[in-house]
Amino acid sequence: MGEVVNVIVAVAVIVFIVRWATSGKDESSGPSPSSVLGFKPRNVTIEMVETVHNMFPDIPSDNIRYDLLRTGNVQQTTNTILERGFLPAPPPAYYTIYPRAVDQVPAANQPNAANVDATTSHAKSRAESLISRYNLQERVAVSSGISSATPEEACGKTVWEDSAEKREANLRERKARMILAARERLLAQQAGQASTSS
Helix, strand or coil: CCHHHHHHHHHHHHHHHHHHHHHHHHEEEEEEEEHHHCCCCCCCCHHHHHHHHHHCCCCHHHHHHHHHHHHHHHHHHHHHHHHHHHCCCCCHHHHHCCCCCCHHHHHHHHHHHHHHHHHHHHHHHHHHHHHHHCCCCCHHCCCCCCCCCCCHHHCCCHHHHCCHHHHHHHHHHHHHHHHHHHHHHHHHHHHHHHHHCC
């Protein structure tokens, strides 16, 4: 009977030591990225972040990396930027696992109004170059009133034309309307930001 008690105590001590040793390793490694972020992060390489950042230099690298961690796909992240015009900022918990990108540190030290002015001037130069690319300078003055329309309303209904020339002309017109509508929305957004900042 005494030997059975000794074996049970020995097994209990061994189980306790094994649990204590394995739980200590888990606590020292910190929380897992999936528990902090709320999703299982995908593998993201520096090249993926740089590819998107080269296409959209005004989007912060941390926002790009956070979206790539969710999607794992450069094309999907690029489509999100093209559809929304921005990428949401990562939550504060993101910075506990992934340190801030180097290019974001100077931007955080600058005043907020300077960042808005730099972004506004960069967006204006991009919009002007797009307008000059499609020769829409004369239509810019006439484009007021499109800003309240949705993108579908701004580009008009799609009608299948009989000839390729008519289809191409229809596509050019729809592109022009979409560019002008996007310009109007950008100007309205910038005016709203300027009124709230002052």
